[in-house]
Amino acid sequence: MNKFDFQPKLFATLKTYSREKFMSDLMAGIIVGIVALPLAIAFGIASGVSPEKGLITAIIGGFIVSFLGGSSVQIGGPTGAFIVIVYGVIQNFGVEGLAIATVIAGILLVLMGVFKLGTVIKFIPYPIVVGFTSGIALTIFTTQLKDLFGLNMEKVPADFISKWGAYAESIPTVNWWALLIGIVSIFIIAITPKFSRKIPGSLVAIIVMTVVAFVLRNYLGISSIETIGDRFTINASLPSPEGISFNMETINLLLPSAFTIAMLGAIESLLSATVADGVSGDKHNSNTELVAQGAANIIVPLFGGIPVTGAIARTMTNINNGGRSPLAGIIHAVVLLLILLFLGPLTRHIPMACLAGVLIIVSYNMSEWRTFRSLLKNPKGDVAVLLVTFFLTVIFDLTIAIEIGLLIAMFIFMKRVSETTKVSVTKNLINLSEETEVPVADDEKLIVPDGVEVYEIDGPFFFGIANKFDSIMQRLGDKPKVRIIRMRKVPFMDSTGLHNLESLVRLSQEEHIRIILSGVNPNVRKMLLNGGLDHKIGIDNICSNINEALARASVLV
Numbered sequence: 098m099n100k101f102d103f104q105p106k107l108f109a110t111l112k113t114y115s116r117e118k119f120m121s122d123l124m125a126g127i128i129v130g131i132v133a134l135p136l137a138i139a140f141g142i143a144s145g146v147s148p149e150k151g152l153i154t155a156i157i158g159g160f161i162v163s164f165l166g167g168s169s170v171q172i173g174g175p176t177g178a179f180i181v182i183v184y185g186v187i188q189n190f191g192v193e194g195l196a197i198a199t200v201i202a203g204i205l206l207v208l209m210g211v212f213k214l215g216t217v218i219k220f221i222p223y224p225i226v227v228g229f230t231s232g233i234a235l236t237i238f239t240t241q242l243k244d245l246f247g248l249n250m251e252k253v254p255a256d257f258i259s260k261w262g263a264y265a266e267s268i269p270t271v272n273w274w275a276l277l278i279g280i281v282s283i284f285i286i287a288i289t290p291k292f293s294r295k296i297p298g299s300l301v302a303i304i305v306m307t308v309v310a311f312v313l314r315n316y317l318g319i320s321s322i323e324t325i326g327d328r329f330t331i332n333a334s335l336p337s338p339e340g341i342s343f344n345m346e347t348i349n350l351l352l353p354s355a356f357t358i359a360m361l362g363a364i365e366s367l368l369s370a371t372v373a374d375g376v377s378g379d380k381h382n383s384n385t386e387l388v389a390q391g392a393a394n395i396i397v398p399l400f401g402g403i404p405v406t407g408a409i410a411r412t413m414t415n416i417n418n419g420g421r422s423p424l425a426g427i428i429h430a431v432v433l434l435l436i437l438l439f440l441g442p443l444t445r446h447i448p449m450a451c452l453a454g455v456l457i458i459v460s461y462n463m464s465e466w467r468t469f470r471s472l473l474k475n476p477k478g479d480v481a482v483l484l485v486t487f488f489l490t491v492i493f494d495l496t497i498a499i500e501i502g503l504l505i506a507m508f509i510f511m512k513r514v515s516e517t518t519k520v521s522v523t524k525n526l527i528n529l530s531e532e533t534e535v536p537v538a539d540d541e542k543l544i545v546p547d548g549v550e551v552y553e554i555d556g557p558f559f560f561g562i563a564n565k566f567d568s569i570m571q572r573l574g575d576k577p578k579v580r581i582i583r584m585r586k587v588p589f590m591d592s593t594g595l596h597n598l599e600s601l602v603r604l605s606q607e608e609h610i611r612i613i614l615s616g617v618n619p620n621v622r623k624m625l626l627n628g629g630l631d632h633k634i635g636i637d638n639i640c641s642n643i644n645e646a647l648a649r650a651s652v653l654v
Contacts, residue, residue: 102213102384106169107423118422125420126428128299129172132414132455133429134436134444138329140175144183144403146192148329151175153336154397156433158405161393163426167385168370170377172411172426173393176365179358179404186354194351196341196398201348201355202362206391209363215383221368224483225502227468230372230409232490232498234464237410237456244453245279247272247323257491274313274322275450282306282454299418299455306451326445338399358404364499366390366407373412377421410456413463478509518556543643548578549650555586558594576608579650583643585616595628602633611653613638615646
């Protein structure tokens with residue numbers, strides 16, 4: 098067994114770290130910290146806890162994920178995907194129940210990393226990743242329209258369609274000053290790279306628009322521009338850690354919820370890391386990332402926090418603003434801590450419309466619309482997976498989108514494999530010029546004796562092709578004395594294929610037809626022997642190549 102795969106990116110990064118990299122990470126960390134502020138508070142409130150709990154989750158969880166994680170740019174914290182789950186657990190089991198479920202989820206995540214289950218993410222098809230990412234981008238864009246337009250809405254609906262309906266009804270309440278600040282913020286972010294690539298446009302926009310909003314509100318009497326301070330009141334203190342009591346009854350009661358939190362956290366964090374790899378050109382360590390996510394979810398509940406996972410929006414903000422090492426994530430956590438403790442009076446002047454502009458740029462950058470458009474030209478199966486994942490992510494949530502997307506992808510894969518597996522029949526001569534079982538001359542041919550038919554399966558013999566083989570046999574309707582089934586091109590066989598082969602042997606024996614297997618590879622042979630097929634057809638009728646099979650058939654005929 099290979100040794101435990103735990104290699105935090107931070108320690109590898111520090112070996113080649115430089116002042117230039119630090120300045121880049123510093124800028125990115127500050128921006129991400131500022132952007133994460135309203136998100137962390139909003140996710141905390143929406144999940145059913147106080148605003149500080151969302152911030153505490155982002156601070157402690159974000160620090161642990163960056164310190165121990167296997168991705169150079171991953172930003173950890175509370176995310177929107179958890180809102181429904183967390184809210185439901187709190188309603189059913191209370192805040193203490195959520196803490197227990199989160200700790201159990203953290204333990205499960207650590208175990209997944211220890212047993213190297215992180216590589217499972219490699220089996221998620223690319224159209225699912227693109228569909229999920231584009232769907233999240235559209236969702237982020239949609240959630241920012243209220244602040245961008247300064248709409249006067251008491252409550253924004255949670256679901257996508259109702260949200261747009263509510264926006265349409267609130268059009269008469271557009272705050273033109275807020276819209277102007279949002280548009281100018283977007284413009285500043287877009288043009289800043291043309292003048293300087295070292296200073297993030299997001300930081301420039303936040304500084305400029307905060308000053309503008311402060312002047313408009315305090316010196317020109319324009320009080321309708323909403324800022325962070327108008328919406329949030331932050332208690333500037335860190336809670337002390339509290340113990341969590343466990344017993345088998347509560348564990349059994351909360352295990353399903355904990356499993357859901359663990360699986361969603363694993364999927365979202367590893368998908369976030371995978372998407373980040375595609376943008377940054379880095380390569381994350383999935384198992385290390387799972388251990389870090391698990392550690393964060395074990396520790397954060399002790400301080401009253403909610404579940405932690407990789408946050409795609411903040412991770413993309415980090416990358417787009419120059420973050421390239423875990424220090425950016427650590428700085429983001431420190432910035433949030435400073436905001437919580439000391440900088441509340443300053444951050445309350447940041448206009449919400451400006452933050453909306455920052456996130457709209459983030460959503461545009463992560464939308465991958467060019468990739469999305471190119472994937473629409475791919476085979477229909479890939480397009481179906483892409484669109485289903487995209488629309489389910491937007492209309493419902495990540496969990497449903499991933500489950501249904503993977504299910505469709507699996508069915509399409511099985512269909513394609515079954516279509517590539519072929520069954521052919523030979524009754525007279527076998528041309529050995531392309532044979533691989535035994536060395537032969539270029540023009541050598543083998544004569545198939547009278548009363549013998551040779552069937553060849555080219556491809557995996559699994560449940561998707563087993564019925565196809567049966568139907569071919571039934572259509573032939575012939576009754577030879579011996580049937581040779583060549584399996585040299587069968588890489589594997591599952592239990593359904595074995596069952597169908599056993600049925601073929603039984604039906605053939607009832608018709609006094611003998612079965613010989615040829616060219617069986619070691620893995621398939623082992624399965625046949627474990628299934629007892631050698632006792633049904635005779636060990637002598639499982640041959641290593643076609644020459645032996647034909648010789649055996651001549652004896653039987």
